Amino acid sequence: MRGISTSRRAAAAAVVSTAALACTLNTNNIVAQAATPDNVSSRLQIHVPQSLFKPDGYDHREALFGVPPYGGSIAQNVYYADSDLCDPTVDTRKGYPIRAKDKDGKMEPWPSPYILMVDRGDCSFVQKVRNAQRSGAAGVIVADNTCLCSDTDCVSSNGEDVCETAEPIMADDGSGQDISIPSFLMFKKDADAVKAELRANHVVQVEMAWALPSPDDRVEYDLWTTPSDIVSKDFQTQFKDVAKALGDRAYFTPHMYIYDGIKSHCQGADGENTCFNLCTNNGRYCATDPDNDLDHGISGADVVKESLRRICIWKHYGESDGIGEKWWDYVAEFKNRCDSPDYFANEDCAKDAYKHAGIDADRINRCMNDSGGLEKDSPNTFLDLEMAAQTRRGVVVLPTAFVNTVALRGALTPEMVFSAICAGYLDGTEPAICKKCSKCPNEMQCVQSGGKCSGGPSGSGSGISPHTFFVTVLALCAAFGGVGFLHWRKTRDDMREQVRGILAEYMPLEDSGDGGGVMNGSPMDFARGGGSTGLIS
Numbered sequence: 001m002r003g004i005s006t007s008r009r010a011a012a013a014a015v016v017s018t019a020a021l022a023c024t025l026n027t028n029n030i031v032a033q034a035a036t037p038d039n040v041s042s043r044l045q046i047h048v049p050q051s052l053f054k055p056d057g058y059d060h061r062e063a064l065f066g067v068p069p070y071g072g073s074i075a076q077n078v079y080y081a082d083s084d085l086c087d088p089t090v091d092t093r094k095g096y097p098i099r100a101k102d103k104d105g106k107m108e109p110w111p112s113p114y115i116l117m118v119d120r121g122d123c124s125f126v127q128k129v130r131n132a133q134r135s136g137a138a139g140v141i142v143a144d145n146t147c148l149c150s151d152t153d154c155v156s157s158n159g160e161d162v163c164e165t166a167e168p169i170m171a172d173d174g175s176g177q178d179i180s181i182p183s184f185l186m187f188k189k190d191a192d193a194v195k196a197e198l199r200a201n202h203v204v205q206v207e208m209a210w211a212l213p214s215p216d217d218r219v220e221y222d223l224w225t226t227p228s229d230i231v232s233k234d235f236q237t238q239f240k241d242v243a244k245a246l247g248d249r250a251y252f253t254p255h256m257y258i259y260d261g262i263k264s265h266c267q268g269a270d271g272e273n274t275c276f277n278l279c280t281n282n283g284r285y286c287a288t289d290p291d292n293d294l295d296h297g298i299s300g301a302d303v304v305k306e307s308l309r310r311i312c313i314w315k316h317y318g319e320s321d322g323i324g325e326k327w328w329d330y331v332a333e334f335k336n337r338c339d340s341p342d343y344f345a346n347e348d349c350a351k352d353a354y355k356h357a358g359i360d361a362d363r364i365n366r367c368m369n370d371s372g373g374l375e376k377d378s379p380n381t382f383l384d385l386e387m388a389a390q391t392r393r394g395v396v397v398l399p400t401a402f403v404n405t406v407a408l409r410g411a412l413t414p415e416m417v418f419s420a421i422c423a424g425y426l427d428g429t430e431p432a433i434c435k436k437c438s439k440c441p442n443e444m445q446c447v448q449s450g451g452k453c454s455g456g457p458s459g460s461g462s463g464i465s466p467h468t469f470f471v472t473v474l475a476l477c478a479a480f481g482g483v484g485f486l487h488w489r490k491t492r493d494d495m496r497e498q499v500r501g502i503l504a505e506y507m508p509l510e511d512s513g514d515g516g517g518v519m520n521g522s523p524m525d526f527a528r529g530g531g532s533t534g535l536i537s
Contacts, residue, residue, distance in 0.1 A: 041211050041406055042068065044141075044184055047075065048205035049197065058190050061167065063183040064397060065126060065176030067410035071423025073209035074139045074182070078117050079110045080198040081132075086123035090135040097201040113138040115206050117194065120145045120168075120185070126176040129183045139208050140183035143191035144168065154189040172397075177411050182208060212420060213404040217249065217429035219421050220322075224255045224390065225399040227306040227334075228290035228298060228344075232399035232412055237335055238444070239414045240328035242421075245447050249431040250421055251322030254314055256307035257398055258386050259286040271377050280304045282377035285387075297341035304383070305374055306334075309350065311382045312367035313359060329357035415443045 044060040046052040062068070082095045092109035099108040110116070116137040118128050125142060132140045147154035149163040170185050186194070197204050225232040243252055261267055266275035267283030278300030279286035287303035310331070318324020333353040343349040354361040372380030393402070401408045403420045410416055422434035430438075437446035440453035 041213065042184070043073075043207070043209040043211065044186070045207045045209070046194070046204065047207060048203055052193060052197065052204070058186065060184040060186050061170055062409065063125060063129065063170035063172075063185070064409060065170075065172040066129065066179045066182045067416060068182040068210045070210050070212055070403075070408070070420040073207055074113075074115065075205065075207040076113050076115045076138055077111075078115045078141065078194065078198065078204045078206045080117045080195055081119075083118060084120070084122045085116075085118040085128045085131045088131055088134070090131050092135050096195075096198040097203065110136070112136050115139045115141060115208065117141045117143055117186075117191070117198070119143050124173040125170045125183070125185075126173045126179065129179055129181065130176075132183075133179060133181050137181060139181055141191070141194075141206065141208075142170070142183060142185045143195060144185060144188040147188050151187065151189060154187070157189070179410070182210075182409070184208060212406050212424040214424055214426045215404065216426055219246075219250045219404055219424040220253070221250060221404075221417065221421055221424075222253045222255055222393075222402040223399060224257055224393075224395045224402075226257050226287060226303055227310060228287070228303050229399055233335055233339070235399075235412045235414060235417070236328070237332045239417065240325065240332070241444070241448050242414055242418050243323050243328065244325060245433040245450075246421065246431060247323065248321065249425075252318070252324060253322070254310065254318075254324075254327065255389060255395075256311055256386055257390060257395065258304065258307060258383050259288070260284075260387050261286040267377075275300070277301050280374040281372075281380060284377070285374075285380065285383045291341060298344045301374075302345040306344070307386075308368050308371070308374065308380065308383060309364060311386065312364045312371070315367060315382075316363055317359065326357050326359055330354070330359055333357045418443055418447070 042060070042062045044058040045054070046058065080096045081090070083091075093107045095110070099111075102108055114137060116132045116135070116139075118132060118140060120142050128142060129140045147158055147160060147163045148167065149155065149165050151163075155163050168185060170183065194204055194206075223232065223236075225236075243250070261273075261275060261279045261281075261283040264275075264286065266273065266279045266286050268274045271282055273279055273283035275283055275286055277294065278289060280301050285304050287300040287307070289298070289300050290303065291297040310327070313330055314324055314327050317326040317330075330353055333356045334350070337353055337356075338344055338346060338349040351361050353359075354364070368374070371382040372378055374380065393405075399412050401412060401417055401420075403417070404424045406420075408416065408420050419438060422430060422438040425431070425434065433447060433451055436451035437443050437453060440446040442454070446453045
């Protein structure tokens with residue numbers, strides 16, 4: 001499979017690009033036809049002024065980067081930067097509405113917290129939002145600068161000859177992992193109305209909200225990825241504890257993204273695999289080459305095979321309960337033992353991962369063969385089901401996690417997915433682990449400790465246990481009591497020494513001789529007696 005000529009490698013590389021592009025275009029078309037892309041349920045509403053309020057909120061598009069507060073909202077005053085915000089040096093003392101001047105005669109900066117409106121154009125969405133984030137914004141609204149061709153009212157009112165035929169997508173440019181604030185794109189006609197209010201120095205208050213569908217007391221969540229995907233590897237090795245803690249209150253389904261080789265023309269008219277080692281089943285099922293080297297390392301066919309293996313592991317060790325402890329174990333073992341160009345496709349390494357994860361290798365091999373295998377020009381049932389599911393869901397970006405059919409935005413971290421899952425329950429039906437840990441500063445540590453939040457308040461799971469509290473109080477009482485006792489003893493001994501010194505100085509220096517004196521011996525004897533002898537008989 002690896003030994004191919006230079007011309008065939010070039011042809012394969014060209015086909016790969018075509019295949020990836022074709023698949024991307026296909027999924028984009030599916031998303032564009034959906035009522036709400038990726039089932040996003042965010043909401044954009046203007047509360048002040050009342051003249052801009054719309055009962056159903058404003059049409060908008062959500063960024064494919066940043067971290068929205070799922071189940072929450074941001075309602076703040078909006079400030080218009082009067083800039084495209086492409087310059088990293090953001091002038092927070094300009095824009096609208098006009099603010100009062102400080103003692104130096106300069107206009108005061110935007111008062112935090114605030115939502116910043118910026119103009120679209122001249123740089124990527126990620127760059128704009130990053131600069132807004134650095135300036136202190138809690139959220140960003142990007143004002144579109146071109147009408148959609150389908151919005152005839154906008155086109156006619158602006159008198160523009162140029163319009164957009166397709167809706168803009170606030171895509172990640174590949175560097176958006178550091179973005180932690182949410183952002184929306186507002187279409188031109190609506191954005192112009194908001195900017196007009198702000199330029200007139202009127203207050204505009206906007207609410208950005210995110211609500212996950214909450215159908216019942218169980219949440220369903222999916223992960224779309226590939227075995228070679230770098231971004232999701234840490235998540236897949238860290239989320240097992242959360243899946244176990246949620247138990248039967250959440251149902252997980254892992255999905256492997258497979259490229260349709262037939263639609264991407266990787267199978268020729270004569271049934272030949274024209275994409276070579278990027279595909280299996282004579283070009284039916286394909287994956288991109290992770291290391292972009294068709295002669296060495298991991299091939300696309302290797303990725304497809306490992307994808308099928310993980311699908312079968314889930315079928316036998318996770319589908320019944322939706323938790324899949326052994327599936328998580330296998331993924332972690334594979335990452336630690338086999339995730340390298342030398343061992344990725346090594347069967348012995350896979351068997352070793354099976355062994356340490358407690359998985360029956362023969363059972364999985366039979367599953368892979370019974371589903372249709374990977375060698376012949378024949379369909380594979382499980383891979384066909386995966387391709388059909390990714391088409392229905394409209395998966396565009398990898399990796400992508402869904403909670404109750406809603407695509408999650410931002411970096412794929414255990415904390416983010418856990419928070420989104422907890423926000424997806426019907427009010428009052430959240431499992432105990434959500435009540436204890438969802439507001440904990442260190443959510444993963446809380447989950448791993450069985451719901452003990454050690455970093456701060458966390459609802460019913462916060463604070464110190466009664467046993468620890470009383471033991472601590474008793475220890476403190478004992479400590480203070482001991483210190484007090486030692487202080488009392490020292491004070492008493494000091495007092496006695498002082499009395500002894502006074503007595504030794506003022507008592508007669510000689511006896512009376514007839515026993516009628518104060519003492520028969522030396523006056524120091526009285527002092528040494530500790531004051532037990534009376535001074536008056």
